[in-house]
Amino acid sequence: MSAPLRVLGIESSCDETGIALVECAPAGEPQGVPRLLAHALHSQIEMHQAYGGVVPELASRDHIRRVVPLLRETLAASGLGLEAIDVVAYTRGPGLAGALLVGAGMGCALGLALDRPVLGVHHLEGHLLSPFLSADPPEFPFVALLVSGGHTQLMRVDGVGRYELLGETIDDAAGEAFDKTAKMLGLGYPGGPALSRLAEQGDPAAHALPRPLMKTDNLDFSFAGLKTAVWTRMQRLEAEHGQPIAADGMARPRADLAASTQAAIVDVLLNKSLSALRRTGLKRLVVAGGVGANRRLREQLDEACRRRGVRVHYPELHLCTDNGAMIALAGAMRLQSGQAVAERHYAFDVRPRWDLSAL
Structure with missing residues (x-):
């Protein structure tokens, strides 16, 4: 048997710098x-x-500062040296152009210096495959609910690189709905996790907010109308109470609106996921991306899928956000499956916009 293949992953698409080594x-x-x-x-x-x-220029400069120390930290933790790296994988896109260039430049420079082949990886494919690093990895085929930042998609996944798009967002994604609502409520940045924490203190039935496209025949998503409805409800609450929503005296109304918003988003994601499972006839669901860490979403999906005999798989919580492990994993799985070939070609480019279904 040959020696194991060790793949280094570099992630720098937005506001996290991640380095990882997989075997x-x-x-x-x-x-x-x-x-x-x-x-x-x-x-x-x-x-x-x-x-x-996120300020793109500041993000890029910070990636430059962090990438080498993080590489050293990763190698030290693995007990291996640079010579142990067989392939360097880096996030090629989608993401912020300047931030992507840092990781791509580092990856190709490292490959050239070590005389190792390099591989550009799709950021969303990293999220999609990240549950394979969990204690309960999935098996192909499965339906994937990908909820990461500006992306909300449902896909049928028959294997590495074998992806069929079932539905996607046509305006605001789920993550954007969380973040934009949080900003309206004065919760600051990052908004999604802050809104989820506040929602724990509120009543999800306090406001009858819309569930956009939930009753349609397609599997697409739209959360722009929900954002508008939240804004209208917030204006009404401020008029009724005579103070801004972020005021100390508005703690309860603010929590109720947060809980109702979260409930609306989760209901749509749950309904569309179950519809995708029915249409495909599959009995396995993978949930990946930052919103996949949402506790209410996990609870509702777990219960609904348990009743239907469907297995649900998630990434480990610390791997839900952007990280180098998912990039190293995606690179390794593409190489294993023959879906990609790493090359000693170091003239890199990046793809800030890149459709996952085009892989």
Whole structure:
């Protein structure tokens, strides 16, 4: 049996810098799930909080500062040196152009210096495959609910690189609905997790908010109308109470509106996921991306799928947000399956917009 293949992953698409090292069997040999040897992550949340959102130029500069120390940290944790790296995988897109260029430049420079092949990886494919690093990895085929930042998609997944788009967002994605509602409520950045925490204190039935496209025959998503409805309801509450929604005296109305918003988003995601399972006849669901960490979403999906005899798989909580482990994993699984070939070609480019279904 050949020596295991070790793939280094570099993630720098937005506001997290991630480095990871995974180990897998080479192509042509009995395949198992790649094993995570070590990873390191730096989040820029604290830096961007002062601006209420990600500042692309600051994000790029911070990636430059962090990527080498994180590489050293990852190698130290794995007990391996640079010479142990067989392939360098980096996020090619989608994401912020300047941020992507940092990871792509680092990946190709490292590949050139070590005389190792490199591989550009799709960021969303990393999220899609990230549950394979969990204690309960899925098996193909499955329906995937991908809820990451500006992306909400349902896909049929028959294998690595074998993706059929079933439905996607036509305006605001679920993550954007969380973030934009949080900003309306004065919760700051990052908005989604803050809104979810506040929702725990409120009544999800306090406001009858719309569930856009939930009753349609297609599997597409639209959350722009929900955002408008929340804004209208917030204006009414402020007029009734005579103070802004962010005021201390508005704690209860603010929590109720947060809980009702979260309930509307989760209801749509749940309904569409179950519809996708019915249409495909599959009995396995994978949920990936940052919104996949939402506790209410997990509880509702677990209960609904349990009643239907459907298995649900999630990434580990610490791997729901952007990270290098998912990029290393996606690179390794593409190489294992023969869906990609790493090359000693170091003239890199990035793809800020890149359709996953085009892979």
